Amino acid sequence: MSTLVLHLWRWQQCEQVLRLRYPKHGVLGALGISRATHRSLRDEQLHFPELDLKSKNDKSLCFFHRHDAKQVEAGHFHFFQHHQPEDVHLLALALNWHGWPHRLFSVNRWVTGETWMPATQTWQHFKKWRIRTERRWVDAWRVCEHMDRSTQDLPLVGLWLESLLACLEPQIKACLRARDRNLADWIDRKPGVNLLEDQSLEVLSEQSICWTETAGIVDR
Template sequence: MGDLSALPREELQALAEAGSEVRTCRRVLAKTGDTVVGELLRGNGTLYEWRHYPPGDVYDAEYHAQYYYHCHPEDERPAGDHGHFHTFLRPLGMPSGIAPAPLTDYQPPPGDNDALSHLIGVAMDTAGAPVRLFTTNRWVTGETWYVAADVVRMLDGFVIDHARPSWATNRWITALVRLFRPQIIELLEERDRVIARRAAERPDGNVYEDRDLEVTSQRSINVDDQIEQVTMALRGSRRRPFFATGQARFAGE
């Protein structure tokens, strides 16, 4: 989404607040030479490929949001990538009325909070900055599959509101998902279109377990560019005309 100007002012304000939070977290960490990734790796010794950081993941028991960071082998990473975050929401944190997609191979997990949904992946560069958002096929994270419209409803529920293992990283990842909400929505919708096309191309297979389909949609991002676009869209929204009692007026007057 290159143009945010069509978004309602209230949503733009929410994006602006999220952008301010992302920058604040980045600033306070930079003062001591730290990054949001470094916070999770501290005290864990050697960085091992595929291992979750922190061990056991980060899970907020109030909001039932979860994330972890990990790295793939260097020859499997895009140039300049270090690793990525995976973000999730568990059923007890989901809005009412949401249920797993009715797939033929769906098996209810044993616990009432186990059918978690992957929300978005966030790729990080070697300097500890986010560079790409991406969605994945079901087999990649072992998630339960939910249709895109339901995952979109989950986004606002992704909140990590506690101090461990890093207050700054927890607040940063929460705010980043909010800041890029418009792009995440588009990526989730594209994910479902890609899955549908692949299923049609290979009708005899199980598309959700197709090892040839790992990343289902992706997009490069830049925090400062996004914040600048939000700021410009907010300025424009103050001059949008609206009509009341037959007279043209402008928002903000």
């Protein structure tokens, strides 16, 4: 079994468990988000989960929020990896209202107040991003068997995200490279301007995700 197929299989397993519980919204349901309740939400300070999703050693974290989202999008995850003096913002992942991955995008430094790194270094930090509490991969169904129902959702979200990001490695790298190319172009157009703090530049690159085609590899 290839590495990609393994990650796809793991993601599908997590997706199956979440869809059994939350048929309409999948992973969004595990975060307590529904279109009926949160469609008009615009408070970017409101995070899901409330205290963010963190690794046991607090070196990796993410949160989901919604603000000025495209109509088709429910909101997006921001991913961070610990670094000094400030954490590294890796990328953002937008989901549609069905809980499906919709696009990846990068943001300017002023948005997140991060330690800025070029694409190659950012990717090295991305490879370290881990949310699960166990050293080895834990089967999604085993999470359901060995944990109380009230505490299962967030570990399942972590497994869902880890396996998904592993599947999206080519798209992630492409989005980071596009970010650096676009920033270099803007530097040529605006000499002398600190573009990383230029609030007219928020989203630096984006990469669409055709996830249904990718996931189909597992079934072939």
